[in-house]
Amino acid sequence: MENLKCTPLLKTHEALKARIVDFAGFAMPVQYQSVKEEVEVVRKSAGVFDVSHMGEFWVNGPEAVAFVDYIMTNDFLSAPVGKAVYSPLCNHEGKILDDLIAYKLSETRVLICVNASNIDKDWNWIKQFAPKFKVELTNLSDETSLLALQGPKSEEVLGQILSLSLAELPYYGVLSAKWDNSEIIIARTGYTGEDGFEVFCPNKSIVKLWNAMIELKVAPCGLAARDVLRLEVCYPLYGNDLSEELTPLDAGLKWTVKLDKPDFVGKSALTNYQPVKKLIKFQLEKGIPRSGYLIVDGNGKQVGLTSSGTHSVSLERGIGMALIDFSQSTKEPLFISVRNQNVSINIQTKPFVNGGHK
Amino acid sequence: MSQNVPADLKYTKDHEWAKVEGDVCTVGITDFAQSQLGDIVFMELPEPGRTVGRGESFGVVESIKSVSDLYSPISGEVLERNDDLVASPDGCNQNPYGSWMVKIKMSQPQEQNELLSADSYLSLL
Numbered sequence: 284m285e286n287l288k289c290t291p292l293l294k295t296h297e298a299l300k301a302r303i304v305d306f307a308g309f310a311m312p313v314q315y316q317s318v319k320e321e322v323e324v325v326r327k328s329a330g331v332f333d334v335s336h337m338g339e340f341w342v343n344g345p346e347a348v349a350f351v352d353y354i355m356t357n358d359f360l361s362a363p364v365g366k367a368v369y370s371p372l373c374n375h376e377g378k379i380l381d382d383l384i385a386y387k388l389s390e391t392r393v394l395i396c397v398n399a400s401n402i403d404k405d406w407n408w409i410k411q412f413a414p415k416f417k418v419e420l421t422n423l424s425d426e427t428s429l430l431a432l433q434g435p436k437s438e439e440v441l442g443q444i445l446s447l448s449l450a451e452l453p454y455y456g457v458l459s460a461k462w463d464n465s466e467i468i469i470a471r472t473g474y475t476g477e478d479g480f481e482v483f484c485p486n487k488s489i490v491k492l493w494n495a496m497i498e499l500k501v502a503p504c505g506l507a508a509r510d511v512l513r514l515e516v517c518y519p520l521y522g523n524d525l526s527e528e529l530t531p532l533d534a535g536l537k538w539t540v541k542l543d544k545p546d547f548v549g550k551s552a553l554t555n556y557q558p559v560k561k562l563i564k565f566q567l568e569k570g571i572p573r574s575g576y577l578i579v580d581g582n583g584k585q586v587g588l589t590s591s592g593t594h595s596v597s598l599e600r601g602i603g604m605a606l607i608d609f610s611q612s613t614k615e616p617l618f619i620s621v622r623n624q625n626v627s628i629n630i631q632t633k634p635f636v637n638g639g640h641k
Numbered sequence: 642m643s644q645n646v647p648a649d650l651k652y653t654k655d656h657e658w659a660k661v662e663g664d665v666c667t668v669g670i671t672d673f674a675q676s677q678l679g680d681i682v683f684m685e686l687p688e689p690g691r692t693v694g695r696g697e698s699f700g701v702v703e704s705i706k707s708v709s710d711l712y713s714p715i716s717g718e719v720l721e722r723n724d725d726l727v728a729s730p731d732g733c734n735q736n737p738y739g740s741w742m743v744k745i746k747m748s749q750p751q752e753q754n755e756l757l758s759a760d761s762y763l764s765l766l
Contacts, residue, residue, distance in 0.1 A: 313706075314679060317679065317680050318679055318680055318704075318705045318706065319680040319682075319705065507679075507705060507706050510706075511705060570683060570685075571682070571683050571703050571708075573708060593705060593706075594682040594683065594703070594705050596705070599682075601683075622685075622701065
């Protein structure tokens with residue numbers, strides 16, 4: 284674990300006997316006790332994830348909103364102040380560099396949260412567009428910590444810690460507050476499908492915030508549970524379901540591409556793009572799909588690859604997503620190759636689990 | 642870390658336990674194996690009648706995050722598999738030494754001399 288970056292909570296995780304792994308160059312907790320119990324506690328009560336490895340860029344200036352709208356495919360311009368927007372970040376070919384959430388704190392101040400593995404790539408990509416706008420960009424990834432408090436009891440817990448009523452904060456709402464003599468950013472976002480909050484704070488305050496949650500019986504949860512939770516509600520994961528090989532139109536993200544926006548990076552490429560892949564969701568009666576397993580048709584011909592797969596704790600069966608040829612019909616039977624045996628897959632259009640988010 | 646390694650069983654470096662009675666070898670995975678895997682949610686075991694070689698993969702055990710092969714400690718023919726365990730694979734987590742996977746009729750009984758004692762196995766952990 285030498286040469287890995289760590290979050291200010293590493294010693295806390297170690298004291299809780301977490302299993303620590305290298306994730307995107309960070310020493311991160313993958314699980315504390317049981318992944319299954321961590322998934323269940325988030326669906327039923329509240330769990331907290333240290334996701335301080337993720338990247339935070341600030342965009343300040345009179346054209347902050349226009350700049351963020353220009354680099355993303357989704358519509359940021361018409362989002363009201365106090366709202367967050369999810370979007371892919373694309374290159375000029377419309378291929379996905381990353382997926383991100385942008386938080387509109389004011390018309391002149393925007394926070395962008397990106398995946399840890401893509402911090403340097405994203406930063407180098409977006410800063411090239413800054414000179415065209417009246418903005419100042421700051422990469423505060425190393426100075427900023429992030430906790431995701433997720434589960435139906437989150438509102439009660441966070442409200443108690445911060446002495447704040449959060450009832451009025453809508454899904455994808457964001458606000459700035461003062462706590463521990465610093466500014467913290469609270470957003471009703473997350474990666475589990477449950478109600479919950481992501482709280483950005485300076486590194487110096489994170490241990491105090493974490494401990495306050497643990498004292499209120501919030502369960503510490505690791506990245507393994509986070510992966511099960513996000514796949515149960517079919518949220519894509521960059522590096523698995525999204526990559527630079529794909530455009531948002533190949534990966535089930537057509538809803539995030541607003542071709543009626545005046546201009547944005549990747550617009551011309553995406554305007555005439557014919558998708559080559561599509562993302563499907565499927566369950567297995569028996570067995571567990573894993574990333575990389577082949578998807579084949581009734582003749583055994585390969586038509587795609589599993590991009591994410593796991594055992595769903597909530598459904599107690601194997602679930603997965605796969606990228607298959609765009610022209611492939613999903614009405615005919617398809618199979619997954621599990622250790623050289625073709626197992627029938629049950630394709631569905633809805634997420635496996637309906638999270639309880641607002 | 643204290644390890645639960647019963648003295649009356651034999652072991653492999655792949656973290657299986659083996660109990661030899663007459664010409665039958667009963668096989669499962671150790672407490673260390675189950676604790677490393679975490680919640681075991683799926684298991685594939687061979688049909689009775691299949692022959693397995695020593696060190697050959699005879700099945701698969703999957704936790705939420707990982708897929709691991711099971712390696713036979715001994716050569717022989719599968720006499721029985723534990724279908725109750727296949728139906729409830731978390732038995733391995735709760736009671737690893739009470740959760741047998743297969744019973745193998747040994748074809749090369751002298752191979753049992755190659756199995757590790759509890760002390761030798763402990764020294765690997």
